[in-house]
Amino acid sequence: xxxxxxxxxxxxxxxxxxxxxxxxxxxxxxxxxxxxxxxxxxxxxxxxxxxxxxxxxxxxxxxxxxxxxxxxxxxxxxxxxxxxxxxxxxxxxxxxxxxxxxxxxxxxxxxxxxxxxxxxxxxxxxxxxxxxxxx
Numbered sequence: 001x002x003x004x005x006x007x008x009x010x011x012x013x014x015x016x017x018x019x020x021x022x023x024x025x026x027x028x029x030x031x032x033x034x035x036x037x038x039x040x041x042x043x044x045x046x047x048x049x050x051x052x053x054x055x056x057x058x059x060x061x062x063x064x065x066x067x068x069x070x071x072x073x074x075x076x077x078x079x080x081x082x083x084x085x086x087x088x089x090x091x092x093x094x095x096x097x098x099x100x101x102x103x104x105x106x107x108x109x110x111x112x113x114x115x116x117x118x119x120x121x122x123x124x125x126x127x128x129x130x131x132x133x134x135x
Contacts, residue, residue, distance in 0.1 A: 003105040003114025009125045012096040013132035019070045021131055022088055025050070031127040034120045044073075052077065060084075082107040084117055097132075099125065 011018070021027055025040040036055045042048035049063035058079065065085070066074040077084040087102040101121060105114040 001106070001108060001110040003110040003117075004102065005114060005118040005121065006100060006102040007121050007125060008098060008100040009129060010093065010096060010098050011129040011132055013129065013135065015070055015090045015092050015097045017132040017135045018090045018097055018099060018128065020135065021128060022073060022090075028052075031131050032120070032124040033127070034117075034124065049075075079113075082110060082113055099128070101125065 021031060023044040025038040025044070028038050029035045034054055034056075035052055037053040038050060039053075040048070040050040044064070044067060046064055046067050049061065052060045052062055054060060060077045060079050062075050062077040064073055065076050066072065066087075070090075072087070072089040074085055074087045077086075083106045085104045085106070087100075087104075089100045089102075091098045091100075101124075103114070103118050103121065105117055
């Protein structure tokens, strides 16, 4: 089973401003309400990862599957038998950027868990945009 959810927003911030926030895992809890703490090892590149403490008290190991500097990254979290992949992409627009986040939940129960995993996406994107525009 697979659940998918995509959301796109626009901002007056530059792609570089968005990328600065995305590529600093220590600041993820400042804009993503689902993330309480991140322990990250290595540089922000493919294969690096660590552990996220989610606000629900769940620890989830994660790895960066794809990193295209200043454009896109995909992180993969393991939540028991479920795998969550989140594809983050930023594209330049005239006067700012377009941000798209695609969340895919794979495994038994994905259809039930997926809506819970993505419920905070609008809040996270709004906070990310505010922070990027304030840089």
